[in-house]
Amino acid sequence: MRIDLPAAADTFELGRALGRLLRAGDLVLLTGPLGAGKTVLAQGIGAGLGVTGPVVSPTFVIARVHRGGRLPLVHADAYRLGSVAEVDDLDLDADLADSVTVVEWGGGLVERLADAHLAIRLERAESGEDRTAVLCPSGGTWPERIAALVSSPRVNAVSSPR
Ligand SMILES: Nc1ncnc2c1ncn2[C@@H]1O[C@H](COP(=O)(O)OP(=O)(O)OP(=O)(O)O)[C@@H](O)[C@H]1O
Ligand SMILES: [Mg+2]
Numbered sequence: 501m502r503i504d505l506p507a508a509a510d511t512f513e514l515g516r517a518l519g520r521l522l523r524a525g526d527l528v529l530l531t532g533p534l535g536a537g538k539t540v541l542a543q544g545i546g547a548g549l550g551v552t553g554p555v556v557s558p559t560f561v562i563a564r565v566h567r568g569g570r571l572p573l574v575h576a577d578a579y580r581l582g583s584v585a586e587v588d589d590l591d592l593d594a595d596l597a598d599s600v601t602v603v604e605w606g607g608g609l610v611e612r613l614a615d616a617h618l619a620i621r622l623e624r625a626e627s628g629e630d631r632t633a634v635l636c637p638s639g640g641t642w643p644e645r646i647a648a649l650v651s652s653p654r655v656n657a658v659s660s661p662r
Contacts, residue, residue, distance in 0.1 A: 501650055505631040511537045511622075512544035514633060517655050518618075519548015521645055522600045524571055527614035530604045532622030537631050538604040541620065542575050545602055549573050557604075565594045572599040578609050616640030 505511045518528070528545070530538040539557045546555035552568030555575055563576035572594050596613065603610050611617055616639030623632045637646040649655060 501635040501637075501646060503633040503635065503650065503655065505537070505622075505633055507629050508537065508540050511540045511631060511633070512547070514655055515541040515544020515546075516548040517544075517649060517652055519545040519600075521649060522549060522571065524599065525597045525614060526600045527596075527610070527617040528600070528602045529610065529617055529619045530602065530622065531619065533624065536622035536624050538622060541622065541633075542602050542604065545600070546573050546575070549600065565599070574599045574601045576601065576603045578603050578605045611638075616642055618642050618646065 503514060505514065522528075522545070530541055532538055539555070543555040546566055546569070549566075549569035549571055551566035551573050553566060555566060555573070556564075557577070563574060566573040566575060574594050574596065601613065619636040619638065621634040621636070623634065624630070635646050635650070637643045
């Protein structure tokens with residue numbers, strides 16, 4: 501499932517639409533190169549959940565918990581976790597089962613934190629603002645929920661599923 505994201509606002513809005521349908525215990529993995537827009541997408545997710553306070557890059561703190569929204573948002577940067585440490589070893593002041601967990605660079609590292617997950621790969625051209633989100637729902641109710649998301653009028657510029 502691919503979604504065209506011509507500008508940063510489109511990436512934010514995709515995150516916001518996703519944030520509205522997230523449930524407690526959900527795990528969302530954001531992968532893609534430096535500057536691909538993973539944090540922008542996480543910011544949109546925070547907006548969709550209604551969290552208070554800015555969702556900034558967690559790069560220097562590894563993980564942050566954002567409260568005040570419908571569900572707590574755990575925003576982590578697995579790039580700094582390395583291969584051994586795991587998000588659930590971080591002693592976060594939040595229970596992942598009661599929260600939404602969004603991990604940047606989490607591909608291949610943190611999938612086993614939950615039975616099911618949504619992976620979103622952000623691709624970018626060498627120059628320009630164009631990005632493409634590749635949505636990979638895995639397990640649980642993710643396939644149905646993503647089908648609903650991409651048919652929602654809030655997510656525009658959706659190219660045909662493939
Ligand atoms: N279509 C787009 N989607 C997302 N961001 C875009 C887009 N076009 C331009 N940008 C810009 O690209 C940058 C993306 O930065 P962001 O911090 O979200 O990337 P990242 O993937 O989290 O990087 P890092 O690997 O350093 O964590 C922002 O400055 C944003 O404004
Ligand atoms: Mg980032």
